[in-house]
Amino acid sequence: MTTLSNTDTTALQQIGSLKMCFYGAGSMAEAMVRGLLDRGLTEPEQVSMMNRQNVDRLAELSTRYGVHTSAEDEAKAAMLREADIIFLAMKPKDAADAISQVRELFHPGQLIISIIAGMTIKTLETLIGKPMPIVRTMPNTSSTIGLGATGVSFSSSVSADQRALAELMFQSVGLTAVVEEPKLDVVTGLSGSGPAYVYYLMEAMIAAGAELGLTQEAARELTIQTVLGAAHMVKATGENPAELRRKVTSPNGTTQAAIEKLDANNFSGSVISAIARATERAAEMGAEIERKATS
Numbered sequence: 001m002t003t004l005s006n007t008d009t010t011a012l013q014q015i016g017s018l019k020m021c022f023y024g025a026g027s028m029a030e031a032m033v034r035g036l037l038d039r040g041l042t043e044p045e046q047v048s049m050m051n052r053q054n055v056d057r058l059a060e061l062s063t064r065y066g067v068h069t070s071a072e073d074e075a076k077a078a079m080l081r082e083a084d085i086i087f088l089a090m091k092p093k094d095a096a097d098a099i100s101q102v103r104e105l106f107h108p109g110q111l112i113i114s115i116i117a118g119m120t121i122k123t124l125e126t127l128i129g130k131p132m133p134i135v136r137t138m139p140n141t142s143s144t145i146g147l148g149a150t151g152v153s154f155s156s157s158v159s160a161d162q163r164a165l166a167e168l169m170f171q172s173v174g175l176t177a178v179v180e181e182p183k184l185d186v187v188t189g190l191s192g193s194g195p196a197y198v199y200y201l202m203e204a205m206i207a208a209g210a211e212l213g214l215t216q217e218a219a220r221e222l223t224i225q226t227v228l229g230a231a232h233m234v235k236a237t238g239e240n241p242a243e244l245r246r247k248v249t250s251p252n253g254t255t256q257a258a259i260e261k262l263d264a265n266n267f268s269g270s271v272i273s274a275i276a277r278a279t280e281r282a283a284e285m286g287a288e289i290e291r292k293a294t295s
């Protein structure tokens with residue numbers, strides 16, 4: 001795992017001189033843009049965003065962040081052509097068509113960064129149809145607040161400088177793990193989708209607190225602090241979650257009673273099979289894009 005160090009400052013300043021185009025302007029593109037801007041890694045005038053046809057969404061992004069947006073085909077083409085870094089940020093089902101439509105605008109001086117779940121570098125190379133350096137990543141929405149977790153892989157034509165640049169960008173909005181490309185599907189199942197599992201747990205904890213008599217607000221605040229504190233404890237103490245769990249669990253006490261209930265419902269097995277299924281689903285979505293790319 002790598003996080004940003006102070007020695008990376010100069011490279012970070014260089015990133016500020018590069019034009020970034022987000023092709024796809026949804027939740028994850030916004031998370032990245034907000035994270036990069038809030039951390040001062042780039043300026044709004046260096047960033048452009050485009051989507052398929054939702055002008056209200058583009059206006060919202062432009063007002064909120066001051067970035068360039070356009071729904072006009074000519075302006076969109078110019079944004080893509082003039083970008084130093086192109087982020088591919090559309091849904092997997094839209095990727096094959098969206099990329100094929102604009103591939104003539106791509107040129108080898110640009111760096112392509114894909115955040116699309118499942119889509120392999122090989123499929124992307126087929127869709128683009130000419131040699132381009134490609135960084136395949138799997139970030140998560142916590143990049144919005146600089147606490148993202150991103151898996152990264154590189155095509156063989158990505159230079160050492162481009163690798164460093166891509167890693168620094170994602171490190172500036174959280175931590176990165178460089179993994180072998182096939183493992184990115186596991187990263188997708190674990191940390192790409194992961195925030196949703198934690199939110200789901202929090203939803204259930206808040207509902208339980210409220211059903212059992214706390215005010216909604218108290219249930220929410222206590223849940224947030226509990227999750228925050230638990231994550232910080234794992235990080236700050238360096239202890240395993242299992243060891244920390246043992247310290248909470250008094251023999252025959254309340255925690256033991258609760259964990260017995262979770263075990264009776266196969267909590268651990270459910271989480272493992274959920275992550276395995278998400279991993280498998282990423283591969284299925286990748287195969288679907290590959291089919292479209294080669295048909």
Ligand SMILES: NC(=O)C1=CN([C@@H]2O[C@H](COP(=O)(O)OP(=O)(O)OC[C@H]3O[C@@H](n4cnc5c(N)ncnc54)[C@H](O)[C@@H]3O)[C@@H](O)[C@H]2O)C=CC1
Pocket residue numbers: 023024025026027028029050051052053054089090091092094097098115116117138139140141192193
């Ligand atoms: N939401 C998340 O937590 C994460 C999402 N991802 C990946 O990020 C990608 C985007 O996901 P979200 O932001 O959640 O989706 P979203 O649905 O919020 O945004 C998708 C965007 O792509 C645009 N788009 C679709 N077809 C287009 C076209 N032909 N031309 C231009 N724009 C087009 C849409 O208009 C929209 O702005 C997906 O591939 C997903 O796998 C990766 C990590 C986490």
Ligand SMILES: O=C(O)[C@@H]1CCC=N1
Pocket residue numbers: 117188192193
């Ligand atoms: O649910 C999805 O397919 C995307 C990929 C990772 C998080 N959201």
